[in-house]
Structure formats: structure tokens, C-alpha cells
Amino acid sequence: MAALNLTPSDPSTFILMGIPGLEDSHVLISIPLSMFYIVGLLGNFMVLFVVGKEKSLHKPMYLLLCMLALTDIGTSTSVIPKALGIFWFNLKSITLKGCLTQMFFLHAVSVMHSGVLVTMAFDRYVAICNPLRYTTILTNTRIAKLGLVGLIRAVVFVLPAPLLLSGQPFCANRIIPHMHCDHMTVAKMSCGDITVNRTYSLVTVFVVVGLDLTLIALSYGLIIKVVFGISHKEAHQKALNTCTAHICVILTSCTTLLFSSLTYEFGQGIAPHVHIILANLYFLIPHMLNPIIYGAKTKELRDKVVKYICRM
Template sequence: MLTSNGTILHHSTFILLGIPGLEAAHIWISIPFGLVYLMALLANFALLIIIKLEPSLHEPMYLFLCMLAGADLVTCTTVVPKLLSLFWFNDGEISFEGCLTQMFLIHSLSNMESGFFLVMAFDRYVAICHPLRHSAILTHSVIRGVGLAIFLRGTLIRSPHPLVLRWLPYCRSNIIPHTYCEFMAVVKLACAETRVIRTYSLTVAFLTGGLDFLLIICSYVLILQAVFRLPSKDARLKTLGTCSSHVCVILVFYTPAFFSFLTHRFGHHIAPHIHIFVANIYILVPPMVNPIIYGVRTKKIREKVLKFLFPSKF
């Protein structure tokens, strides 16, 4: 689309390059990426089915875990099929609207995942610090309301990104040196002043992911205070064990997220292929690891999986 003076308003398509400098290895890189995606699909669908069929798992923590699994499934499916098409068939072309849609889904779903981790931390806080009020505070109606609020937060707070980028003029290349349409990678192609939208993006990232992380830390400080007041070592270890799965998935999610966020904005000396690898790890690894962690460390889920795999032994 052209303006009256011939400046491109927006390209009809963008071209994803994949991992610059490693184009010759795309086929080999696609093998672990494809396997991780397949494992993420199987693990999350299995988790959803197990929690659906097992009434004893219809507790707040596992219902929030279902919401997280749904967000994980959509996130990796938004990225990986196009990534594999690029790596296998050198098909890096993506429409302008498709690029904005992919970018919006990735960032809004990431925001939702952060929200689910926060409410799961709150669930652990209530269960440990106020156990007698747990069922009264986290009722099913409250859980549905919290889930809806997290969905609306992720959707509304990220809506300005595609709306603004839709109308920015583009007079530079339509080539994106990435495996998917990442916000900053698209912004760099615009030939207009983008300071406001960049500032908004940075502010949103802090007020959602950053603030969520700080509140999670506060929750665990209160949890640790309550745990260390317990009379016996066994009671303390048992109580901390109920939080171990949540702590593990938080570390898996936030470590590459913060690294990717900070290096993309401030780590200009870091090689592009390292940044892109980390960005893909952030998209691919948590959806695969989250259900595995909960499956291994949660007795009820583990027993259901083993019963399905080895029915003759149960």
C-alpha cells in the first residue's frame, strides 16, 4: 500500500529469515524444535484430559494449570508450524496481517501465562497460610472470574501493538531476521517515530510480567515465613514440597523471558543467533516442561499417567 508521495504504508508480506548465519543448519535445527513441539502437544493434551477426567484434581491449582496448558498450546502452535515451514521448505513469507496476528497472540498469551503463574502462587499462599479458608476464598466462580480477568488483561493491554503497527509507514526492508514476528523486530522496519509505542511496550512488560514476578516473590516470602513457623522438619519439607512444581515452572518461564527481553533492548553486543535461540526456547520449552514437571511431582497425575501407560499393573 502506498501513500500519496509514494512511501510504503505497509508491505503486503514480510519475509522471515529464520536464524541469520545458520541458514545451512535449519534442517538440523528443525529436528529438536519439531520434537519439542510434538512433546508439548502430547503432554499438555494429556494433562488436560487427566485433570478433566479425575474429579479429585478439580482443585484451584490444577484448574489454573489447565488454563496455563491451554495458553501454552496456543502459543507454541502460533509459532512452530510456520517455523517448520520456513526451516523445511524455505517458506519465510508471511502476510502483513498474519504477522501482526502472530505478534499479538505471542505477546498477549505470554502476558496471560504470567498472570496464571501469579494466581497459582496466590493459591499456594492461601493453601499454606490460610488453609481453613482455602475452599471459601478460591471457589469455582472466583476461579472462572480470575481466569477471565487474566484473559482480558492479556488481550486488552496488548491490543495497541497491532493497531498502531497497522498504520505505521514502512519505507525500509520487509525482511525480518527472526523465526517469528517479534514486536521489536517489526518496529525496527518502520520509518516513523516509534518512541511512544516502544515506551508503551516496555511499560506494559514491567507492569505485567515484572510486577507479576515481584508479587510471586512476595507470596513466597510469606509462604516461607509460615513454613518456618511449623513445629517439625518433616512438616516443613512436606509443605515446601507442595510448592516445588510451581517454583520449577516459574524458573523455566521467567529465566529465558527476562533474558530475551533484556538482550533485545539492551544487549546489542550479543550475537543475533543467540538472541533468536533464546527467544525460541522461551516459546517452546515451557509448554513442554510445565506438564512434565507437574506430572512427575504430582502423585495423582503421575498415577493416572502410569495407569494409562501400564494398565495391567494397576
């Protein structure tokens, strides 16, 4: 009966439920949610500010770190402000255009984030396996071009999702049991045939995630081969240390995504609100931890950040 009362009268409007089953705890849940989001914003904007101000950091590695920070900001900002609006002000309604726009930006930035991780793996491969040609292979201009390619790839792969859904007829029950508009979640609200949507979603995940993970694994396979060929133990350790931050970032992103996906696919006995909380940890945890990881593991960046903090 509650669901029927929530059904919007406007056929172009959806209702985002937030976390169904935990409505009474929405305000309480919003406290850690907003804290994680703010800490992540501060960390990522600090990275962007310091790299932008310090000419000594205008290098490929730090430009890639700025791209990672921008995708982290974009991913979390696509979801969290609307979620806080639901939790604090009960702003649950969202138009079809608003829903499709959120979906596009969320998925496009996620694809760009994945592309940045691949480029960072390539950066580490060149730095370790071909160090003498590093400055000629990876110039700032080339990194900018790779970033543009990543943006174009994201748009090409993600744009069909909202376009396919914009032509679908939607049923009277347009209640989305989630905090944001996800492609397949919205597709399931349709009264029409969503076979094309399902196929597109599976193919996109397989091509983008599968290809990116394969390229990252290949890069690190070649890195490990070269590193273990180094006889000098100190050089061996130094080479591995240059990859530590990137590996931690990959593990942070992949672990939260994999855990969320596995519970969604195989955790039928798990309550829906647990699925939703785990899904949203993917948007928050990497966003918050990535600048901390790079700040802790990269001495040059850490020193510059400390310098600006001490000036405040």
C-alpha cells in the same frame, strides 16, 4: 544483494528470515525444534485430557494446571508451526495482517501465562497460610473468574500493539531477521516515528512483568514466613514440598526469559543467530518441561496419567 532480492514487491508483505546466518542448517535445526514441540504438545494435551476425564481432579489446583497447559500450547503454537514452514518449505513471506495476528496471539498468551503463574502463587499462599479457608476462598468458579480476568487483561494490554503498528508506514526493506513477528522487531521496519511504540512496549513490560513478579515474590515471602514459623520439621517439609512444582515452573520460565533478554540487551558481541535461538528457547523449554514437572511432583496427577498410559 541477497537481502535486496528477498525484498517483497507487495507493500503489505514481510519476509521472515528464520535464523539468518544458519540458512544451510535450517532443516537440521528443525529436528530438535519439532521434537521439543511435539513432546510439549503431548504432555500438555495429556494433562488436559486426564484432568478433564477424572472428576477427582476437578479442583482449583488442577484447573490452574490446565490453564497453564493451554497457555503453553498457545505460546509455542503461535511461533513453531510458522518456523517449521520456513525451515522445511522456505515459506518466508507473511502478510502484514498475518504478522500482526501472530504478534497479538503470541504476546496475549504470554501475558496470560504470567497471570496464571501469579494465580498459582496465590493458590499456594492460601493453601499454606490459610488452609482452613482454602475451599471457601478458592472455588472452581472463582478460579474460572480469575482466568477470565487474566484473558481480559491480556487483550487490554496487548491489543494496542498491533493497532499502533497497523497505521505505521513501512519501508521497502521489510525483511525480519527472525522466526516470528515480535512487536519491536516489526516496529523497527517502520519509516515513521515509533516513539509511542517504544514507550508502550517498555510500560507494558514494566507493568505486567514487574507487577506479576512482585505479586509472586510477595506470596512466597508470606509463605516462607509462615513455613519457618512451623516448629514441627515434618510439617515444615510437607508445606515446602507443595510449592516445589510451582517454583520449578517459575524458574524455568523466568530463567530462559531473563537469559534471552540479557543477551539481547548486553550481548552486543554475540552473533544474531544465538540471540534468535535463545529467544525461541523461551517458547519451547517451559512448554515441554511444565507438564513433566507437574507430572513428576504431583502424585495424584502422576497416578492418573500412569493409569491412562497403561490402558493404551
